[in-house]
Amino acid sequence: MHPTIETLLRKDEKLRQEAANSAFQFSWKQPKFDTPFERRLLLLNGLFLGFAKVGGNGWVRGHDARELAIYMGDASVSFELDAPSQSRTRRHLAPNEDRTLCLCLSTAHSAPPGISFSWRDEEGRTLEQQLTEIIIGMAVAGEHLHRKWLEQQAAWRRKQKEEAELEAQRRKADEDRRERERIAALEKAKRDALHRDAKAWREAADIRAYVEAVRRAADAPDLIESWANWALLEADKLDPSRPAAP
Template identity: 35%
Template structure:
């Protein structure tokens, strides 16, 4: 089962006891714990910290820095669902934590990101390529060499980034990717034309696109400048735009890159907050659902118990009616035998053995079905006692 802990609580733990001891609590290695702390920007004591502390030497506790924008405040160890942790029914039915709050306003986050991003320059002469862009250029170079050495040319094997427009797209993307990398943004580029772009901050995915200003139209290769639009999209496969920047006559995208990079990071933080609030509502709904289902089960159990008791009462009444009927029948048999015995005794004819045998049998049958003799009475505990005198 996955184990979760707040960022501040984990920080207190790793500075209160050695990392190896803390790691054992979460059933992970000390290396895995340190990596988790690194991802969450949680400083850990250096190798000689505990030895110096035990020796009474002066040690320095590194302060916990602010949470990185877009990074969760909860650290999870063990297998967990990507979108929602694998909460157990007991956890969901337990006390609902308070709704998440974010003491740092978004404007303060934006100011912090602006300081981290700094200036973003994009010149025609690139001195260093982002790894994702470098990989695209290397593949493009391989396609160029293959096309040059092959007598057959296929359109899908031609180099992609040869026009001025595509070269400009790569320079803009390169500058943005390097800028968001200063805030731990990890870039994923899918496809050969760099059209499917994602920037990930921890578990927040910011989907972006850099395309001609008029969607669906490819830029004219003959034009040195084709208006482009950079957009932050709603999500994977969703064309809805959360924010966008477009080339302007006096302010091209190259002059807006710092603003773009900042908003990319801030958007990850906004998504995280939206997701945290949504997840809290989800937990509240799950808790309400579990409580509703538990109440339904309780009422169903009450209903079934009432039905059982009602059925039991009906069966007891039916058994009582049958016992009373059997008693009357037994009494009728005894009265009949007695009347026949008196009638025969009043005549001159003597009773023969066959009648006496029959009378004995009839009285035995009367005793057999008579509940007052067998004590087989509905609602009365079974007993082996002899029937009271007079029965």
């Protein structure tokens, strides 16, 4: 018996003994696999043992063993094994078919042509009789799903790389733009300073020329000399070509 199924049965036996020794009966503490329909455990046991022979492994989770998966190397396949009316992908089947079993991969809705993703009891051909076919089919489906997952991962990595490259280009463009703007601002500041200096130089020259003209026109040059000296000092302050006064 496969260890996973053996563990389930041990838990079930413990529940059975606890229920037998208890004065109170709780539905949630009853054995889960006593009904004849739980031939599903026998089928799971055969399925898990079959995969174990080729290096695979079975996985079960849930108090009633409804969450199922097979692992084969890097590939994994989740599946359901239940009455068709209880299977999420077979709710449309009639109630009189509830005694049958259906094994359906969780991704059966996306099954590609030529790859089986579901099997069920058929007239004269039970799932147990299809076990070898199911194992091969699940292995093929698992490989297909794994390749599809790898393709999706590769596509995701390509997209991430493209987005990273676009982001790097955007950052580079922003840096280049900011550098151009910085250089342009420096050039503008230099031009503005040049224009201010040229204007100040012309004003200083105009003041000196004006002082000289006033001196020549004055009847008493000595009387305006104080004013002339002050005006020339102001011109020197304006003149950017003159060294600044200490």
